[in-house]
Amino acid sequence: MERMLTYVQAIGEAMSQEMSRDPSVVSFGEDNIGGMGCDGKLGNAWGPTQGLHEKFPDRIFDTPITEAAFVGAAVGAAASGLRPVVDLLFADFMGVAFDQLINQAAKLRYMFGGQGTAPLVVRTFYGAGMRGGAQHSQSLYSLVTHVPGLKVVVPSNPYDAKGLMTQAIRDEDPVIYFEHKMLYWTPGEVPEEPYTVPFGQSRLVRSGTDCTVVALGRMVGFAETAAEELAAGGVSIEIIDPRTISPLDEDSIYRSVEKTGRLVVVDESPPRCSVARDIVALVAENRFEALRGPARTVNTPHTPVPYSPALEDRYIPGPDSIVRAVLEAVEAGGWNGRRQDRLAGTQSPVA
Amino acid sequence: MLRTIRAFEERVHVEYAEGNIPGATHLYAGQEAIAAGCCAELRPDDYISSTHRGHGHAIAKGADLTRMMMELFGREGGVCRGKGGSMHIADFSVGMLGANGIAGGGVPIGCGVGLSAKVRGTDQVGVAFVGDGGANQGAFLESLSLASVWQLPVVFVVEDNGYAQATASKYHLRGLDVARRGEAFGIPGAVVDGCDFFAVRDAAVEAVRRARSGGGPSIIDCKTARFFGHMEGFDQQAYRGSGEAEKLRAERDCIQRFTASVTGAGLVSPEEFDAIDREVADEIARAAEAAKAAADPDPAELLTDVYVSY
């Protein structure tokens, strides 16, 4: 059995290894090490940068609460020889730095005719489930995927988290690296030696024959749970984790849909203009004939994230909603007479 | 008021530890003199915008304790109907326009209140509370610029409790006091001891009078002390020097100071203070019991209040 690390440790290991390998890698953000200017010892509680300050005292530091300034500074530093890994904390705080992300970082290479690049990584944690309320729970990856020039990474497990972070640091473009806060303490097998997971290459999580399920981040695990339940009812799903949504591995999705004839896309952001809708649109434009029926999307409701557990738990798409969407897709896609036995045992509202 | 805020926070600390408060909660204990000193100068029709540490501001502006407690518990009868929680505590009915999850995010909203009062021709005032950390945000400096250009009836109240999470003010605030940053925009500023109710109150009297009479914006920069960690649950306060929290409680407690000076001057007797304490304790206990007994929000609430429906 391989060595186990949690998701957050895997990210930290990638940062540490890349900082050892490449002296141009620097890291900063609010409480990035936690405790600059304090009398007591450093206090960074839960980030992957814990312990890094001892190893790299001159290349990792805290910032004042100045998102626009330090993200912008990362753009300038990247354009002039450093590789900054910036900690934006909650993805929601991206709003404060949005100009620097979408107008500066994203445009630098293109607008100046390829004279330079901005090899920076913006780490940020996202997602509902921690009772964080409307301003600390959003899944804003759909928003930035819309912007050309930004690479967008959404790791779903510790192995990918390390490999994608290593790639992100070595990558020549600005990368926004979305860490799901509810996955931080999830363990998984992670090799000790450095490795990269290339961008634009999805992972086949599970093969199946009846329906393709594309899922992102925390939703991948939920899709796996749904797959077990569906399998018990005789429905076999194929799960694809795109791992990066910009660039997106379209070909793997098309190949899978050609095989299964059905598509469900699961994404923890509100539905309008979401990654889920985007992938459905891509398939509709490029492989319409492969679909045996309407595709389905599973998103959050089109609302901000509520605080009360009674509401937040309903807000987050779970395995149940994936099961339901798959059964709807499969039902609409026709069962060739085999439907009865396949649905036996599943609790579908449409069966 | 000081006592009510303190007792509320101490109860919240206990309820959080017992698992009754599900979400991010930042306690205000230690900083009461600022909320109480500033809001004492405000009328019910004045407005405040708050930080992520908003319980004290809400209480000082007159929010209902029971409905606040219900909100923290995520219950139906809460001030935000369970949708906001501690970090978004708000009570529009008393002019409390909301705690904010975005550091510095509430400051421009304070300017908006000033603009609104000016355009509508009233003499209302907007007070924007902000932490020392939040005062580094562009939004804060941009707000100073705007308030100065438009000569808005706004008071910016900076609460410097020594930390922004685990980063010390002495690291992240370099150069002049925040109050003096206003000088560059022609905004008068005062630096006061934020653990001294009367010092805050005097500064607030002057700043609010200036705003109400068309004299434009002011900054009050309060040096204060935070008794609990940055946030309930997570924060072990490893960044604090040993004994620091105890020392703050012993030496910089705004309530002890207030009580000592008022009893010293013979204005209120210790017995009267005891009676107030008992009354406050009862009120907080009732609020907590009501919050425990309250129902969860109706699931249908998930979909309401996104848009105004026509």
Ligand SMILES: Cc1ncc(C[n+]2csc(CCOP(=O)(O)OP(=O)(O)O)c2C)c(N)n1
């Ligand atoms: C834009 C933004 N960046 C970062 C944070 C995370 N954060 C929450 S509170 C806080 C520290 C705030 O310090 P300060 O303004 O001094 O207020 P205090 O907590 O000391 O009352 C930080 C960094 C945030 N909420 N919003």
